[in-house]
Amino acid sequence: MKKFKKYYSLVLAILLTLSSCVSSQGIDVKTVDDNFEGASENVLDHSDWDKLLKAHVKENGLVDYKGFKSDKEKLTAYTTYLSQQMPDKSWTAAEQLAYFINVYNANTIKLIVDNYPVKSIKDIDATISPFLKNIIKIGDKDLSLADVEKGILQKMNEPRIHFAINCASISCPKLLRDAYTAKNVDQLMDRAAKEFINSDKNEISENNAKVSEIFKWYKKDFLNESSSIIDYINQYSDTKINSNVELDYIEYNWDLNDVE
Numbered sequence: 001m002k003k004f005k006k007y008y009s010l011v012l013a014i015l016l017t018l019s020s021c022v023s024s025q026g027i028d029v030k031t032v033d034d035n036f037e038g039a040s041e042n043v044l045d046h047s048d049w050d051k052l053l054k055a056h057v058k059e060n061g062l063v064d065y066k067g068f069k070s071d072k073e074k075l076t077a078y079t080t081y082l083s084q085q086m087p088d089k090s091w092t093a094a095e096q097l098a099y100f101i102n103v104y105n106a107n108t109i110k111l112i113v114d115n116y117p118v119k120s121i122k123d124i125d126a127t128i129s130p131f132l133k134n135i136i137k138i139g140d141k142d143l144s145l146a147d148v149e150k151g152i153l154q155k156m157n158e159p160r161i162h163f164a165i166n167c168a169s170i171s172c173p174k175l176l177r178d179a180y181t182a183k184n185v186d187q188l189m190d191r192a193a194k195e196f197i198n199s200d201k202n203e204i205s206e207n208n209a210k211v212s213e214i215f216k217w218y219k220k221d222f223l224n225e226s227s228s229i230i231d232y233i234n235q236y237s238d239t240k241i242n243s244n245v246e247l248d249y250i251e252y253n254w255d256l257n258d259v260e
Helices: 002-017 047-056 065-070 072-083 093-115 145-156 185-197 219-223 229-234
Strands: 134-138 141-144 209-212 248-250
Touching: 047 065, 047 072, 065 072, 065 093, 072 093, 072 134, 093 134, 093 145, 093 185, 134 145, 141 145, 209 229, 219 229
Parallel strands: 209 248
Antiparallel strands: 134 141
């Protein structure tokens, strides 16, 4: 089992790294600059998702999937609402970020709920990674979770998205109990980065650091903003790592982040 988990993590990392696997499918993707504009005139309503998160996500980030299943009609209504919103040039980068983060997280929850009970997201389908299944509808486009992450969010030049999106697993950054909006996305991504880096998902001291494999899988994204992974982590870490420390990585735990 341990060997299989390592193999799965390796295969997933390779798949998500290959740009040929994923695409924005013609969606107009904006890059993030230092100045976050708020919402455009087309203000999206993420309040129903916010209510679901507050009802079924614990403060520690664990998810009550049974609770979500009992509210499946509301969850489906929200993912349907998202599918009917087609991003265009009038949307600000902040609005796009909030939208696609919510698209990813809500559809990941729905994927688990549709297959619940399940011990891990990786157990859902033996023929294809669940991250490569076309489970998301946006307008007339069919997208996978990898399409949203690699083909859209990563192209927006904002590495904090890796702390905002949740893959329904123990080692993932925790799912926040707040829906992302154009107004709060910058603040919430900062919060998500700080909480994850200072959580038990990493073991950080001045002279020793074992960190999440997220920093290995998406190294290029973090290095677009910082000269080293340590420099990036130190922006948010309560304990500053010495620059000459060699990082080790903690094996990813793909067990479901369920309350039970």
